[in-house]
Amino acid sequence: MSTANRREWFEKALSERALGLVALVVVFFAVIVWPFPSPLGVVLGGMLVGGRIALIALGFALVYRASRVVNFAQGDLGQVPATLVVLLVISAGWSYWLALVIGVAASLTLGGLVEVLIIRRFFRAPRLILTVATIGLAQILTGLALFIPGLFNTSALASRIEPPFKVHIDFGGVIFNANDLLTMIIVPIAFISLALFLQRSSSGIAIRGAAERADRASMLGIPVKRLSTIVWALASLLAFLAMFLRAGAVGLPIGSVLGPTFFLQALAAAVIGRFERFPTIALAAIALGVVDQAMTFQPGNRPAYNDLMLFGVVLVGLLLTGRSAKGRAGSEASTWQAAREVRPIPRELVNLPEIRIGRWVLGLGLIGFVLSLPVWLSVSRLDLATVIVISAIVALSLVVLTGWAGQVSLGQMALAGIGAAVGGAMTAVHGLDLLLALLGGGVAGAIIAVIIGYPAIRRGGLTLAVSTLAFALATWSFVLNQEFLGDWLPSGRIETPQFLWGAVDISTDTRLFYLCVGVLALALLAVRGIRASRTGRVLIAIRENDRAVRSYGVSAVRTTLAGFAVSGFLAAVAGVLLVHQQHGLDVTNFAPSESIQAFSMVVIGGLGSISGAILGAIYVRGAAWLLPAEWQFLATGAGLLLVLLILPGGLGAALADIRDGVLRAIARRRNIIVPSLLADRRVEELVPINVDASAIEGIGDSA
Structure with a gap:
């Protein structure tokens, strides 16, 4: 190992240890040293919250590792099927387990359709452009989730789904019910299943390999597009499980937009794990959940304090983690095909x-139009x-x-x-x-x-x-x-x-x-x-x-x-x-x-x-x-x-x-060649050459 590589490795290790130390200090302070130390029940409740956050965060990491994309629609992929399931149980009176099966199928289908109909259209686009596309996708899914309650003739807010069986466990001064028990079971199963899928299955290994170089993997015969569909379907399933379990714990905002706090908690955990290290992401999410619940437990606490803490975690995480060791962290921002600037007139x-x-x-007309707006606009439209x-x-x-x-x-x-x-x-x-x-x-x-x-x-x-x-x-x-x-x-x-x-x-x-x-x-x-x-x-x-x-x-x-x-x-x-x-x-x-x-x-x-x-x-x-x-x-x-x-x-x-079309027409009418407008005719003209046949014969004879 060269001196430069050794120094880079040392700085990376020091940064990771510093980050881990900071995380431990924050969790310890929030749980033990806080003016009102949190009881064990609050800590366990925070771990359950963190487990649900981890499912969203792992979905972020899964999509990022496969596509090098920060999926801003990750939470909304789970919000749509979770809203459907909650309304099937509450409004339509369906069985809890039947609705859960339908939700799993709906989430897998939604993730696959999103990849085939939208994401695949940006397969060769820069990763930044695809990331921007997920922002638009998130708004579409949010609108879809807002329309679902209308199908059931309801506008209930924060509808909490009742558990399928009755369990009451008193631990550390906190009562846990069947929904909490389901979280304790489903979240670890999801963690283990995802790890086994990525490490043991042929598709999981192919996903990890295709994440490095999709074009090279495609040349080797790996079905990159099909793997991308699998990744988005799994990410949608993880998001659905998180939102479904959250519906049993605190309810879902049926008929309104999901707040950004839960989404940002998962995003912060993914940032701490560099969107690549699944164990680090899961532990960071659980730690964030514990800190969040410990702060909520404090007398006089406000949700705004938790949001401020979340911003601090993101900022500190960015300062301590630095660039990706493989140098790919910034590669997705290196090509900006959509940042097209208007060329000046030739x-x-x-x-x-x-x-x-x-x-x-045109200039005077535009200025006159803008300056005349107050004359013919009403007060409300002038405000607009x-x-x-x-x-x-x-x-x-x-x-x-x-x-x-x-x-x-x-x-x-x-x-x-x-x-x-x-x-x-x-x-x-x-x-x-x-x-x-x-x-x-x-x-x-x-x-x-x-x-x-x-x-x-x-x-x-x-x-x-x-x-x-x-x-x-x-x-x-x-x-x-x-x-x-x-x-x-x-x-x-x-x-x-x-x-x-x-x-x-x-x-x-x-x-x-x-x-x-x-x-x-x-x-x-x-x-x-x-x-x-x-x-x-x-x-x-x-x-x-x-x-x-x-x-x-x-x-x-x-x-x-x-x-x-x-x-x-x-x-x-x-x-x-x-x-x-x-x-x-x-x-x-x-x-x-x-x-x-x-x-x-x-x-x-x-x-x-x-x-x-x-x-x-x-x-x-x-x-x-x-x-x-x-x-x-x-x-x-x-x-x-x-x-x-x-x-x-x-x-x-x-x-x-x-404008360029008009300029091209003017150039054509005036017979002016403008290369920057892709001239319609070539500069070079074919020149006829008259050759004396006897001269050619003479050359042949001399040879």
Whole structure:
């Protein structure tokens, strides 16, 4: 073993031991040293909770090992069949065991159908694109789960399924029933069965081998696609077992969306185990369950404390685990086929009279249309237009972070919430000017973005999506909660503040709309300037191949952190505008689901397209206003999948294709060859050659 390899092995071992030590200290402190030590019954209950979490986490790991994909639909794969089973037992009066068998069959079928109908369409796509597709899939499955209760004419919430037999065990001051006993039996059986399947069966061994190189495995005759179907079916089964057992313990939110806490607990365990080490993932999930229940046992505890602890676990886990030893952790983010940027007008055509006149007419027409909106829109629709403008600023921040820097953020609205809290407090509490609030909120968002982004840069891959989703949950439930930080947050109605110390009046909805449009215009200019600068070019290069960038002596970490700062600043500025447009700090505007919607609008508009970000904001926010709440998943979830399947470049790229078609027609009419538009004729022409036959004969004779 070389010195470099020995050092890498030592650092890896030290990191793993440090992580294990931290986990033991946390569990020991939560259970033993806590002001009110948890009784053994609470510890056992936490282990049962952790066992259910582990089933979801192992589903994450199974899909990741087979496909190198972080499956954000993992919990929803189990939610749909579990909802069906619970309603069959409670509403239809079916037998518990018969409904369980139907649930197992439904989960296997659902997982197989999802793989065949959706996942397989992205077989040759970059792993990042497939991960994004699972976000859209999760929203579709959530919508499906919300429709199932309508088939049974019920809208019951948190329906808890009764056990099939009666058992009451008093252990450590806690009563355990038959549902808990079933968890004690089913979870270990699932662990052992999964381990035996992966280690002893031919399919399991093939799955492990195909995970390394799917193309090479396919060349060797391994049925990679069939194995992928098996993996997704098993992941769906594990998710169903977790949700079904959870229905017996605490109930399922029938008729409402499953909260993100349970999902994030499983995701945190998978992060600790690097999505690859099944025993570590299972133990981490059980430890998280014990800590969660120990915290819940404490007098005066709030669920927000548990969410904050969960975010801390994810952040510490990312800092301690580092990159995968096999170097594949970041490979899925190295190719961004969907991040297509709009090309400028070719130099051969840019100075043509019709092009120049057309650009001026379109530009002035667009500006005139936007500025005239307050004239003919009602008050409610003008508010919608203002929200669309603010959402476009958030979308621009994601273009910088995701489209250019190659980092997936699912907590962008949480950064906007930080900006809203800081900016709202500066104007409402301290009476400062709105301009200072915009700057102060933006700086706060930039600092938080850098703090959250650094562990993700160190770990690589798609870990920023995990950490930002945990951050979104902690911000929504704790940071923006008046119960905990009420002295620091703006409360009540926020009146319209002064702007530029009274020089500009923004007291009406129309003037506030114009202010938001002005901020959007400045953001557009800033983003375009960054893209044209050296920093923008380096961000694109890092996104495509960070190792090559480092080989030129460029600090990839510093440049990427600059991208985080710019993105956080823009998102927080949008939050400052939103809190004043809404005249109050409404935490529902910054829920984790809103961050996922913000990410969806950028994918739909086009990851690398500035104009596409605005189109995506119009599409998503407009659909949210036009469609009922139960149908909005079609705009975001189904819309995201359709864009990835039909328009990989997004709406912005589709609009650019239309523009290129017009430019191509102009070039053809003027007989101008434009190589960048794929010219319709070749430059080379065949030249006829007249050869004297006698000369050829003479050559032959001389030979």
